[in-house]
Structures are given as C-alpha cells and as structure tokens.
Amino acid sequence: MTAPVFDPEFRKKLDELFLWRRDVRHFRRDPVPEPVLDHLLDLTCATPSVGLSQPWRFMRVDDAGRREAVKAEFTRCNAEALARRDEGDSAAYARLKLAGLDDAPHHVAVFCDPDPAQGRGLGRLTMPETVHWSAVMAIHSFWLAAQAQNVGLGWVSILDPDRMKTILEAEPEWQFMAYLCVGYPEQDHGTPELERRGWEQRCAERRHWIRR
Ligand SMILES: Cc1cc2nc3c(=O)[nH]c(=O)nc-3n(C[C@H](O)[C@H](O)[C@H](O)COP(=O)(O)O)c2cc1C
Structure with a gap:
C-alpha cells in the first residue's frame, strides 16, 4: 500500500469539515443510502483503540416499537432535567431542541464492551477507562466521516443508560455510551445550535485551553 499525500487543497477541505x-x-x-451507512461504519473501525481492543459496539435501531420506547425515555429524562433547572433558566432550557428523534431516518445506539477479549488487556491495567475513551473516539470518527458525506449526526445523551440497555436488549456486559440520530440535515450551519439559540458560546481562545 502506498501512503497518500495530503495536499493543501485537501487540508483546506479538512479544516472546513472540522x-x-x-x-x-x-x-x-429521506434515508441515507445503505452503502453510505455501511461505508461510514466500516471507516469507524479504523479508529484508534487501547491495545487495539476495538471495544465499540454499534447497534442499528430500526424497530418502530424500540424507537418509540427510546423517544419516551428521552421525554422522561428531559422533563426531569427541566424540573431540576433553576427558575432563571428553565424557560430557556424548555425552548431548546435537544434531539432529532422524530425525524432522523436512522438511529444508532453505541455501547462499549468494558472488558473485550480483543487487545488482550494491553494498556488497561492502570487506566481501564481507556476502553470507554476508545469507544467515544469511534463516535467522533463516525461523526466526521458522516459530515464528509454531508450526513448529519445528533448525539443524544439525555437518557438513562440502564433503561436504554433494557429497551435495546443489549448484551449484559455492554455499557451504553450514546444514542445517535443520523440523516441529512435540514440546513447546514457554521455555528453550534446552542450558540445560535443563545444558550452558550464557543470559546475559540487558545489560551483558554492550552497551558505553557
Ligand atoms: C458526549 C456528548 C453528549 C451530547 N449530548 C447531547 C444531547 O443529549 N442533546 C443534544 O442536543 N446535544 C448533545 N450533544 C451535542 C452538543 O450539544 C454539541 O456538540 C455542542 O453544543 C457543540 O455543537 P456542535 O457539535 O454543533 O459543534 C452532545 C455532545 C457530546 C460530545
């Protein structure tokens, strides 16, 4: 295999992708063609993982009954989150849209196998949580790869992990990591929705993140 050369034009596009x-x-x-979804999930498997353990477990959720149960679970958790907000910002919270579960044509649940045989335990003795980090990195790979196909992804975490395992009949040892809504976005935006709705602002100042 010959390594590709990434030229300035590619780098410019990659910056835009980010x-x-x-x-x-x-x-x-409208659905994303199945070969595109397959390609995205295949690419995701190239994500780095501790000890090459590849602990991510992706589950396509197509069953209407399961989807309804997930929506009900989101509604329950979101109502609880709203009830716990201070009076000052509960109205602003209530106005936010925090999931696209109704319209997204594809739903993908992501789990982590916390003790996979693959990788033979390498790198996990002192920091067992690195398997979870590996699974999160896979989600980010999926997110970026989807964007490169002009496919949007929405991460839903306002859910109870144990209830999600029950709803989705996941393997007993798997841990719930994320529920992803996938499909073509109604519109493209250069700024986060939470910023556009006045909830929070992205901080781009490097000194905020990097110490020397
Ligand atoms: C771990 C994680 C959990 C998230 N959970 C939710 C969620 O439950 N609902 C939601 O609307 N957005 C969720 N998001 C998306 C963030 O709100 C979003 O990434 C952030 O506002 C920045 O916007 P951007 O991704 O468009 O740049 C989550 C993102 C991450 C990384």
Whole structure:
C-alpha cells in the first residue's frame, strides 16, 4: 500500500469539515443510502483503540416499537432535567431542541464492551477507562466521516443508560455510551445550535485551553 499525500487543497477541505461538523437536531426524512451507512461504519473501525481492543459496539435501531420506547425515555429524562433547572433558566432550557428523534431516518445506539477479549488487556491495567475513551473516539470518527458525506449526526445523551440497555436488549456486559440520530440535515450551519439559540458560546481562545 502506498501512503497518500495530503495536499493543501485537501487540508483546506479538512479544516472546513472540522468547522462545519455540527450536532444536528433537524433532519430531512429521506434515508441515507445503505452503502453510505455501511461505508461510514466500516471507516469507524479504523479508529484508534487501547491495545487495539476495538471495544465499540454499534447497534442499528430500526424497530418502530424500540424507537418509540427510546423517544419516551428521552421525554422522561428531559422533563426531569427541566424540573431540576433553576427558575432563571428553565424557560430557556424548555425552548431548546435537544434531539432529532422524530425525524432522523436512522438511529444508532453505541455501547462499549468494558472488558473485550480483543487487545488482550494491553494498556488497561492502570487506566481501564481507556476502553470507554476508545469507544467515544469511534463516535467522533463516525461523526466526521458522516459530515464528509454531508450526513448529519445528533448525539443524544439525555437518557438513562440502564433503561436504554433494557429497551435495546443489549448484551449484559455492554455499557451504553450514546444514542445517535443520523440523516441529512435540514440546513447546514457554521455555528453550534446552542450558540445560535443563545444558550452558550464557543470559546475559540487558545489560551483558554492550552497551558505553557
Ligand atoms: C458526549 C456528548 C453528549 C451530547 N449530548 C447531547 C444531547 O443529549 N442533546 C443534544 O442536543 N446535544 C448533545 N450533544 C451535542 C452538543 O450539544 C454539541 O456538540 C455542542 O453544543 C457543540 O455543537 P456542535 O457539535 O454543533 O459543534 C452532545 C455532545 C457530546 C460530545
């Protein structure tokens, strides 16, 4: 295999990919072609993982009954989150759209196998949580790869992990990591939705993140 050469034009596009990747909550209903979805999930398997353990477990959720149960679980958890907000910002919270579960044509649950045989335990003795980090990295790979196909992804975490395992009949040892809504976005945006709705602002100042 010959290594590719990444030229300036590619780098410019890659910068744009990073800057235009969004958490999407407003989806068109037309499906993403199955070969595209397969390609995205295949690419995701190239994600780095501790000890090459590849602990991510992706589950396509197509069953209407399961999807309804997930929506009900989101509604329950979101109502609880709203009830716990201070009076000062509960109205602003209530106005946010925090999931695109109704319209997204594809739903993907992500789990982590916390003790996979693959990788033979390498790198996990002192920091067992690195398997979870590996699974999160896989989600980010999926997110960026999707964006490169102009496919949007919305991460839903306002869910109870144990209830999600029951709803989705996951393997007993798997741990719930994320529920992803996938589909073509209604619109593309250069800024996060939470920023556009005045909830929070992205801080781009390097000194905020990097110490010397
Ligand atoms: C671990 C994680 C959990 C998230 N959970 C939710 C969620 O439950 N609902 C939601 O609307 N967005 C969720 N998001 C998306 C963030 O709100 C979003 O990434 C952030 O506002 C920045 O916007 P951007 O991704 O468009 O740049 C989550 C993101 C991450 C990384």
